[in-house]
Structure formats: structure tokens, C-alpha cells
Amino acid sequence: MNIKAPRGTVDILPETVKKWQYVERVIKNVSDRFHYNEIRTPLFEHTELFQRGVGDSTDIVQKEMYTFEDRGGRSLTLRPEGTASVVRAFVENKLFGSPIQPVKLFYFGQMFRYERPQKGRMRQLNQFGVEAMGSPDPAVDAEVIDLAMTCYKELGLKSLKLVINSLGDSESRNDYREALVQHFTPHKEELCNDCQTRLTQNPLRILDCKKDHDHPAMKTAPSMLDFLNEDSRSYFEKVKTYLDKMNIPYTVDKNLVRGLDYYNHTAFEIMSEADGFGSITTLAGGGRYNGLVEDLGGPNTPGIGFGMGIERLLMALEAENITLPVENTLDCFVVAFGDEAVLESVNLVHTLRENGIQVDKDYQDRKMKGQFKAADRVNARFVLVLGDQEVEDNVINVKDMETGNQTEVAISNIVSYMQSIMKEEGGIL
Incomplete structure (x- = not known):
């Protein structure tokens, strides 16, 4: 269906x-x-x-x-x-x-x-x-x-x-209505069915008709301004x-x-x-x-x-070929590989979001290379890389996707670190 x-x-x-x-x-x-x-x-x-x-x-x-x-x-x-x-x-x-x-x-x-x-x-x-x-x-x-x-x-x-x-x-409008009725009545049979009805119900609407727009009587119709x-x-x-x-x-x-x-x-x-x-x-x-x-x-x-x-x-x-300043970007994307790292990434993403950081992660069980491709597709500004060893060492690698530079940051400090970076970048914070 x-x-x-x-x-x-x-x-x-x-x-x-x-x-x-x-x-x-x-x-x-x-x-x-x-x-x-x-x-x-x-x-x-x-x-x-x-x-x-x-x-x-x-x-x-x-x-x-x-x-x-x-x-x-x-x-x-x-x-x-x-x-x-x-x-x-x-x-x-x-x-x-x-x-x-x-x-x-x-x-x-x-x-x-x-x-x-x-x-x-x-x-x-x-x-x-x-x-x-x-x-x-x-x-x-x-x-x-x-x-x-x-x-x-x-x-x-x-x-x-x-x-x-x-x-x-209301006084001016009533006078004008009467003038329109007198003007269009001799042409009533030449007007469309809608305008024939409008002639008695609301003759001003005749002037707005798309079908009779080019009728000669339209061009000679009295002006509202003359009846004010x-x-x-x-x-x-x-x-x-x-x-x-x-x-x-x-x-x-x-x-x-x-x-x-x-x-x-x-x-x-x-x-x-x-x-x-x-x-x-x-x-x-x-x-x-x-x-x-x-x-x-x-x-x-x-x-x-x-x-x-x-x-x-x-x-x-x-x-007018005006491009609106709309950016389809993401502050950061978490790349995690290894059972402990994947588990920790859930809490990491939750914590970053709670603190005002725009973040997403992989939900398709991709390999690390596939996760980096996913980060590219969503135009992530930074990628946070986390493996089982990083979890054990309580660190995470922050990669700048524009420069390629990578910085190791303590997991406990990642929120304040990302907040400071996004503030410098003119981001959402």
C-alpha cells in the first residue's frame, strides 16, 4: 500500500x-x-x-x-x-x-x-x-x-x-458599493458567475476577480478614493x-x-x-x-x-538567491570501541548534554573507521575518541576535525574542557 x-x-x-x-x-x-x-x-x-x-x-x-x-x-x-x-x-x-x-x-x-x-x-x-x-x-x-x-x-x-x-x-464604503453596482449592472451577463453573485452580495470583490480581470469594465470602474x-x-x-x-x-x-x-x-x-x-x-x-x-x-x-x-x-x-545563515553542524561526536568504552560513552553523552554540549554517538555498531565517517556526515566539529584503555586510564582524546590536532583530556574534566572550547568557538554556550 x-x-x-x-x-x-x-x-x-x-x-x-x-x-x-x-x-x-x-x-x-x-x-x-x-x-x-x-x-x-x-x-x-x-x-x-x-x-x-x-x-x-x-x-x-x-x-x-x-x-x-x-x-x-x-x-x-x-x-x-x-x-x-x-x-x-x-x-x-x-x-x-x-x-x-x-x-x-x-x-x-x-x-x-x-x-x-x-x-x-x-x-x-x-x-x-x-x-x-x-x-x-x-x-x-x-x-x-x-x-x-x-x-x-x-x-x-x-x-x-x-x-x-x-x-x-462605513459611509464611504456604502456610497462606493452603490456606485459599483450602477457601473457593473449593465455588464452583468458578461461577468463570470461568481461576479454576478458578488454584484448583489459584495460588489467590491468584483475588483479582485481573477477571471474578469481584463474585462473593459474593470478599467473604467470608479475609484474608491473618489468616494472617501x-x-x-x-x-x-x-x-x-x-x-x-x-x-x-x-x-x-x-x-x-x-x-x-x-x-x-x-x-x-x-x-x-x-x-x-x-x-x-x-x-x-x-x-x-x-x-x-x-x-x-x-x-x-x-x-x-x-x-x-x-x-x-x-x-x-x-x-533573490538569499542564503540563510543556517549551519547543519554538530559540536562533537563520540567514537567508542570496546565493551567498556561503549558503556562509558552512554554516560559521557548524557553528561555532556546535561551541560549544554550538542553531542551524538554511534548507534549502528560500526567499527572505528565507520564511526569517523559518521562524524563527518553530521559535520561534527570535534570527535571524542574513547577506547577500553582510555577508560582504564580515565582519559579521552579530543580531535579537532578542522586542524586534525588531538588533545588528551581527563574524562572527569571533559565537560569543562568542551565548554571552554565551544565558548571560544562562539558555539551554543
Whole structure:
């Protein structure tokens, strides 16, 4: 029986995992400097959360969710995105009552969407996200964008493009919706089936359609920016001013609407412009969602956030030929031959590990030559050679695999000796 991973999923093997771990460490470090704290939410939620939070008219809810019924007859869904879950946790745990406002959170999580798998778009995807709730200040919008851009820059990416738009407040958005309905209604029969439905449910989503992207009506569609009221226009200008102050370049795209119903005011995407990256260029996207906390049962609380695909981030690093400083090495490897030496090596490895030394040994009953080859395969920096005679003499030979030099050390002193060497080498200690 040949069982393979389900379509749209991949195994992340140990050598690749090290790259993921490095990327996650950099992102966590950036989040800490921005004073964002980690939150972890369940992999599945009540289906109603996403129907209400993400929106019934979105492709995610209508076509892409993994929904099932549990034994109690409850409808549950594997989370397709992170914001709704974090907002639910914010409301349920009454974080809106915290004396520290806004509440600034980040998360790493697996998301699940039933869509056609392709390069950089899987059915099980990994996402880093940020949510800041409790402040209506446009400076928070700029800060969230700055955090995302800082993550990319600290990993070495240069071919980046930040695109922003304003979806306005509810008044501006309603006026714009009516204008879109009037504009697209004469062309309704020429649009795809999805857009014909969107025309009555959420006409802004028509602008995001991939099938009708080249339809002439798209090019003549009214701009959201022309329908912003004074408050919305002032808000957007402040966001742009803050970005200018931080020397973060951006492009205003009047057709940027994002794919989720909860966005208002600032919407943004960060794209890769690297050669060979692929047709789907978006690396991260987000925006402000004032009103979402209320929709999920909380008090009137403004919020803003974004989601960043880790798979797509690694693709962008590869497209720009950026090599991450990931070393697949081992501090030391114990080579033991002889019954007493093999027995002593078990305790030796245990003791070294207890004292912070990264170490491994042979478990394949290899001869001494084979054990040295095994040490080479795992890129051991030092090899500790132990035979029955060394056990009797209470000594062990430490071989530097770079220079070939060998030093005899008392077994009782090996921990302090290795700690001093690794400290000089700039190792883990």
C-alpha cells in the first residue's frame, strides 16, 4: 500500500525545517522589538465564527473551508485564516479590559483552505500574523506595515513592493458599493458567475476577480478614493504621512480591496518583484477592521492586522538567491570501541548534554573507521575518541576535525574542557 501526503500538503524535512526555524526566530525577534506578544489559538473553531467574521460572501467561506460535524452535531471548521480566531480570543478572554492598550498580538499558525494547489499556494499553509486592537490611531496602521516590512528586510529581501489603498469608513464604503453596482449592472451577463453573485452580495470583490480581470469594465470602474468622505480621506493621508516619515516607499492602488469582508480604511499588500518568483506575487496582506470585534460579540474596538505566508516568504528568499545563515553542524561526536568504552560513552553523552554540549554517538555498531565517517556526515566539529584503555586510564582524546590536532583530556574534566572550547568557538554556550 503506497500512502502519500494528501494533495495540497507537503512534508517539511529536517534540513528545510532549519530554515523555517531561522526565519521564525528573526520574525519573533522583530515582533518583540515592536512589543507584540504571541497568542496561540485552536486549529479549529465553530463554523459560525468564520461565517460571521470573514463573511458569507467571500470565496473562503463559500468554497474553501474544511468544515465537518463532530459527534455532538456541532459544525466545526479548520481555521482558514488567523484574524477571526484571534479576535474571538480577544473577546472571549476580555482582553479589551486590559490596562495596556492597544493589545498587540502576533501568531504563527497552520491554516487550511480547499483550493487548487500550485506553487506557493497549498491547502495546508503556514502563516505569521499580527493583530493590534484598541486604537483608532492611523499611526498604528503605519506601525503594522512597518513591522511586516522590517521582517522582510531583516531576512535580506530587497525586491519588495508595498501597495496601499483606503476602503473608507462605513459611509464611504456604502456610497462606493452603490456606485459599483450602477457601473457593473449593465455588464452583468458578461461577468463570470461568481461576479454576478458578488454584484448583489459584495460588489467590491468584483475588483479582485481573477477571471474578469481584463474585462473593459474593470478599467473604467470608479475609484474608491473618489468616494472617501472627509474623515476617511484625512485618515488615509495620515497613514501615508507616517509611512513617508519612516521612508517606507509605497504605491496607491485604487483597485486593492483584499478578499475579506471585514476590512475598512487602510488595506495593503506586500509583493515580491524578484525575477522568476511566479505569477502570484503577494507575500503578505492586511488592513484595518473596525467593527469586527463588535460583530463577534465584543465592545466597539478598532483593529488592524496582516497575514504573511511563510512558504511564500521562503520562495521569495530563493528567488533573490538569499542564503540563510543556517549551519547543519554538530559540536562533537563520540567514537567508542570496546565493551567498556561503549558503556562509558552512554554516560559521557548524557553528561555532556546535561551541560549544554550538542553531542551524538554511534548507534549502528560500526567499527572505528565507520564511526569517523559518521562524524563527518553530521559535520561534527570535534570527535571524542574513547577506547577500553582510555577508560582504564580515565582519559579521552579530543580531535579537532578542522586542524586534525588531538588533545588528551581527563574524562572527569571533559565537560569543562568542551565548554571552554565551544565558548571560544562562539558555539551554543
